[in-house]
Amino acid sequence: MDAVDAPAPETRARIKKKSDKPWQVVVLDDPVNLMEYVSRVLTNIFGFSREKAEELMMAVHQKGRAVVWSGNREKAEMYVNQLHSAQLHATLDRAE
Secondary structure: OOOOOOOOOOHHHHHHHHHOEEEEEEEEEOOOHHHHHHHHHHHHHHOOOHHHHHHHHHHHHHHOEEEEEEOHHHHHHHHHHHHHHHEEEEEEEEEE
16 A cells, blocks of 8 residues: 655645634625614624724625624634624635
């Protein structure tokens, strides 16, 4: 049997660099939820101050989307699920 060769050091570095990129939780604008409700949900899920939640809510309202959290994939998936449970449109994106 042939032994499986380990990846070259430069290949391992590229794999590590790619996997180091965090995941982003992005809240998308929708025509249904009131701005006050969106702020309250952001405060409840992420623990943001009222001011921070309102700032993010306004970004969603004006730009159509806002990155509200960045980090590891598992936690990002949990946050997206919580946002969906609160009837907010949210997605998970890889940071650039």
